[in-house]
Amino acid sequence: MTRTKKGPAVAPLESDGLDRIGQPPENRRQTVVKSLWVGIWLFYLSAPVTDLVSGGHGWYAVLLGSLGLAAFVGWYLTLVFRTVRQFAQRRVLISLAVMSAQAVVLSLCLGREWLVLFVYVSVSSGAALPGRLSRWAVPAATVLLTLTSLAVPAGRDFLAGLLVPAFLGGFAMVGIRQMIATTVELRQARATVAQLAANEERLRMARDLHDLLGHSLSLITLKSELAGRMLPEHPDRAAQQIADIEQVSRQALTDVREAVSGYRRPTLPGELAGARTALTAAGVAADLPAAEPEVELPEETESALAYALREAVTNVVRHSGAARCTIRLVVRQTLAGPVMELTVTDDGKGDPGSPGNGLTGLTERLVAVGGTLTAGPVSPAAHRGFRLTAQVPLGSPS
Structure with a gap:
């Protein structure tokens, strides 16, 4: 049997070092990290600030x-830093429309230095909108940047330096959102697996313990019943039965330990x-x-067949009331190819009840090896x- 281990619980995205776009920080560390991450990109506003001071x-x-x-930066931080999932999609679109209008008005009134605001409009579109909308919103922000720069005096000189950051920055945010969404889905899939x-x-443990302990017990x-009947008149024979009980108990303990470790593979021999020992002890003639x-035979195939033999013999001993049990192990040719066939037949009562x-x-077990x-x-x-x-088929299990 192949051992499986219980996988680790789903870890938060923080362990990947990803600043979770569209989600609020949950602790002080996340707040600091995300503030630094968002704050770095505000350096592009140095041009408008310089224009206000010395323009x-x-x-x-x-x-x-x-x-x-200040209002523009507030809208931007709200969309990028805070959670957008708490906002209706309509509210996000209105916010982006207001930011676009502010960028147009400020650029037309104060000069070409303010065209950089369109980069933030594009980035906000990629960060705040779902993919089906951001793929249109980012190009729209880039087109609006182009049209506004043509209307601003000397705006064409800044257009070449802003067009690529606006377009690529917006779609970079779309890619990051998609990457994080994919990471979350993979984490969930890993938890499911x-x-x-x-x-x-x-299931494997329950199956192994049933097969092992059912036969041994x-x-x-x-x-024990034989020893009890022999004890008054044949103490020597009763002592032999008790010695056999000790041996079976020790073997059962070993089998359970090996099954728990996942290394035990019963063999047909x-x-x-x-089977011969169990049938003889139960007074059943064994053929x-x-x-x-x-x-x-492959190990897993032989193991499945060996478990089938063990379960069949255990049922004969415990439930059948049979006087004779016949076991046959032969190779047969079928339409699907050669198979190994195990047959266990008894002459006891024929109604086993429900499976x-x-x-x-x-x-x-047998289905797992194609049997x-x-x-x-x-x-x-x-x-x-x-x-x-x-x-079971002869050859490797599929």
Whole structure:
């Protein structure tokens, strides 16, 4: 069996060093990191600030320009720094429209130095809008930059230096948003796979423990009953049965430890020997194959067939009330190719009731290696006898 490990829980995006666009910071560290990240890009505003200080504008123009720049930066930080998921899409579009209008008015009134505001409009479009809208909003902001620069005196001199940052910066934000969304989806998928792996491991453990302990405990129970009946008149024979119980118990403990570790792979020779011992102890005449087919089986395929033999013999001992059990192991040619076929037939009662955990687990094991399992009464009308047939393909499991 392949061992699986429970995967780690989904870690927050903070562990990737990604500043989560469109999400508010959750602690002081995230606030500082995101503030530095957003603040770095405000250096492009040095041109408008320098124009306000030394551009020769009147105090009235400086006042209105300062208020307009402060409002613009406020809109920008709201869209990029704070969460946009709390905003309706309509509100985001209105905010971008207001920023675009501010950029146009400030550029036309105060000069070409203010054309840089369109870079922030483009970046905000990529950061705040979903991909289906930002792919149009970013080019629209770039076109608006071009038209405004043509209307501003000497604006063409700044156009070449701003066109590429506006266009590429906007789509860079779109790419970052998509990357983060993909990272979140991958984290969720990894968590799902880890949960499925944990469930598969629990199923494997339950199946292995049922197969191991069901057989061993049945044998211990039979030998305990025999020892109890022999004790008054044949203490020596009872002591031998008790010694066998100790040996079986120790072997069961070893098997459980190996199953928990994931290293135990039962083999057909070992299970055939164990079947003879269990059937003999239960007083059932055992008819086993004289020799096994000389066929090399993959480990998982042999393991599935060995578990089928163990479960079948355990059911014969515990439930059938049979006097005779026949086990056959042969190679057959089918339309799908050669298969190894295991058949366990008893002459006990033929109605096993509803399928239990053992047969269900066996079916899952055999299906995993491309095999099949059939089980039912030998004579349904007489309700006598029961036959279990397991087939596995010869070769590597698919």
